[in-house]
Amino acid sequence: MKKLILVVLIAVLGTANTFASVPVETPAQKLRSEIIKLLDAPRINLEKEETIANIEFTLNSKNEIVVLSVESDNSQVERYVKNELNYQKVNGGIESRKKLFKLQLKIMKP
Template identity: 55%
Template sequence: MKKLITVIIVAVIASASVFANDKSIGETAQQKLRKEIIELLERPHFKIEKSSIEAEIEFTLNAKNEIVILTVNSDKDIVENYVKSKLNYKKVNS
């Protein structure tokens, strides 16, 4: 009985460390991708009336590591067009 409890404890500790490691790797990749997207979107060619503008962007990455824009939702059409022109089919390193 003692051996069974020891085996279970070892299995739980081993599986917990595996899951903990996966989480940090995913966050690092997300942070790198976020940084690249921010760099691609810098310096718009139009004047911004507000101090900040929000846009919800849905995208995916294809096999060539290119960003494929699925949808862009914003109050301003010019923002939607800008995001699409700057990001769609741009290659990323992440």
Template identity: 50%
Template sequence: MKKLIVLAVAILASTQIFANDKNTKETTEQKLRNEIVLLLDRPEIKLESDEIKANIEFILNAKGEIVILTVDSEKQAIEHYVKSRLNYKKVDTNVIETGNKVFKLKLKVLNPEA
């Protein structure tokens, strides 16, 4: 009976460890997203419509810099803005542990006058 209780405690402890590992990955990607939001803050672009959407694909290099792969948008101005604000900007070194992963981010620029 004593061995059964020890086994049950060991199983519960290992389940808790695996659950914590998954949460760490989510918070790492959330930190990266928050840093990008700060870098893209307050665009000075004149928009004809209420909003413009863009899909951004990027990777992180060994130096911890964002490398833009593609910016898919209707407006050339959005593509230029994103590349000028993000390309080769250094991010927090704690976020770099992602490996050779391609990140995808959706951007929505709202017209403040609408």
């Protein structure tokens, strides 16, 4: 009986360690994932192999993205990011509404 209890205890502890080692996504990572989904598959004519856009945004009280600036050498990319992200509701779980977020977006030529 003691051996059975010991085996069950080891099995439970082993399972707990397995679940504890699963990486947990932070609220910032969840927010980034949501933004990537919103900006998926842009229909933009790119002259270069890749274009980089630096995006600055914040969240309002309704959990909507408010794009403050988009810096890119391609004006189509700037318009695309602003049109696709501005006032889109997200569920990232970020508590600080006055926080400034910065995200670098890399768009590759298909």
